[in-house]
Amino acid sequence: MRVFITGGAGFIGSHLCDALVARGDSVTIVDNLSTGSRTNIAHLGAKIETIIGDIRDVALIEKTVAEADVVLHMAAALGVSTILESPIESISTNFTGSEVVLMAAAKFNKRIIIASTSEIYGKNPKQPLSETDDRIIGTPQKLRWTYSDAKALEEALAHALFLEKKLPVTTIRLFNTVGPRQTGRYGMVVPRFVSAALEGKPIEIFGDGTQARVFCHVADAVNAILALVADDKTIGEVYNIGGVGEVSIKELAERVIARTNSQSTITYTAYESAYPAGYEDMQRRVPDTTKIRGAITWSPAYSLDGIIDSVADYFKSK
Numbered sequence: 001m002r003v004f005i006t007g008g009a010g011f012i013g014s015h016l017c018d019a020l021v022a023r024g025d026s027v028t029i030v031d032n033l034s035t036g037s038r039t040n041i042a043h044l045g046a047k048i049e050t051i052i053g054d055i056r057d058v059a060l061i062e063k064t065v066a067e068a069d070v071v072l073h074m075a076a077a078l079g080v081s082t083i084l085e086s087p088i089e090s091i092s093t094n095f096t097g098s099e100v101v102l103m104a105a106a107k108f109n110k111r112i113i114i115a116s117t118s119e120i121y122g123k124n125p126k127q128p129l130s131e132t133d134d135r136i137i138g139t140p141q142k143l144r145w146t147y148s149d150a151k152a153l154e155e156a157l158a159h160a161l162f163l164e165k166k167l168p169v170t171t172i173r174l175f176n177t178v179g180p181r182q183t184g185r186y187g188m189v190v191p192r193f194v195s196a197a198l199e200g201k202p203i204e205i206f207g208d209g210t211q212a213r214v215f216c217h218v219a220d221a222v223n224a225i226l227a228l229v230a231d232d233k234t235i236g237e238v239y240n241i242g243g244v245g246e247v248s249i250k251e252l253a254e255r256v257i258a259r260t261n262s263q264s265t266i267t268y269t270a271y272e273s274a275y276p277a278g279y280e281d282m283q284r285r286v287p288d289t290t291k292i293r294g295a296i297t298w299s300p301a302y303s304l305d306g307i308i309d310s311v312a313d314y315f316k317s318k
């Protein structure tokens with residue numbers, strides 16, 4: 001297969017590159033290196049075609065889509081810090097950029113997977129969250145919701161293209177996905193905690209630490225994505241992809257300290273001090289993965305300890 005990955009130099013995109021190259025597919029990526037990096041794909045060398053460019057470049061995207069069999073649309077502006085510090089650029093990438101990629105896929109009738117997010121569900125207190133659950137979103141002036149809103153419009157456009165133009169699209173909603181190559185620079189909690197623990201620095205919890213999450217290892221997410229692409233029954237559908245085992249952020253910090261034998265202490269910072277205005281957090285976000293487990297033979301293999309060890313090994317190897 002000739003696979004085109006947008007955002008292929010990013011965290012999840014680069015792991016998709018690894019898996020596809022390993023099985024003999026040909027891979028082309030377009031990435032503007034805003035949050036991704038050449039380091040993530042350096043080991044692949046000439047095994048993939050790397051184009052440094054922007055997904056809003058219509059001519060580039062149309063040409064690259066036309067030459068591919070499958071498009072995996074992973075490029076996005078994400079991370080709480082990115083969204084709050086560069087809202088205009090983030091909205092533009094997440095909505096306009098996704099529109100360009102989707103319209104190109106529709107123009108050339110290509111199989112496409114789009115990466116959406118659990119942020120779609122916003123503040124819906126119902127847990128676990130399943131694919132048909134409502135979106136409960138704050139006011140647009142709380143800019144953290146622009147990520148959710150842009151992804152929701154992207155999903156809606158994909159669905160409309162499926163209905164009106166028979167676009168072979170599958171939408172995935174990734175819950176917290178973690179693993180090697182994820183950077184803590186943009187606010188991602190696991191790499192931030194593990195790198196602090198390995199350096200013996202204080203582990204800084206934003207808020208009181210009672211907020212809870214479920215983490216999924218990137219290798220498990222990649223297996224799910226590749227199984228969904230391979231199965232035409234998934235066309236036109238939306239799937240949650242997430243791990244098992246809910247953990248509070250305080251428990252996560254304690255677990256990271258234990259697994260890395262760290263002397264780090266835990267500190268607490270109020271949200272108002274940690275983030276620019278416009279931030280609000282959800283207390284819980286638990287994926288209901290019944291639908292994907294029914295559609296493909298998949299379940300996440302990594303435990304939380306396995307995830308922490310994998311991230312710690314990555315930082316130690318750097």
Ligand SMILES: NC(=O)c1ccc[n+]([C@@H]2O[C@H](COP(=O)([O-])OP(=O)(O)OC[C@H]3O[C@@H](n4cnc5c(N)ncnc54)[C@H](O)[C@@H]3O)[C@@H](O)[C@H]2O)c1
Pocket residue numbers: 006007008009010011012013030031032033034035036037053054055056073074075076077078093097115116117118173174175176177178
């Ligand atoms: N990691 C998670 O927990 C998670 C959760 C939910 C959804 N997602 C989604 O998964 C996808 C991949 O996320 P990730 O965690 O690998 O993040 P990432 O930041 O590592 O990857 C995104 C990539 O897109 C690139 N990019 C950004 N804007 C671009 C533009 N305008 N043109 C070209 N390239 C651009 C970045 O440089 C980066 O390499 C995203 O769509 C994201 O919204 C991730």
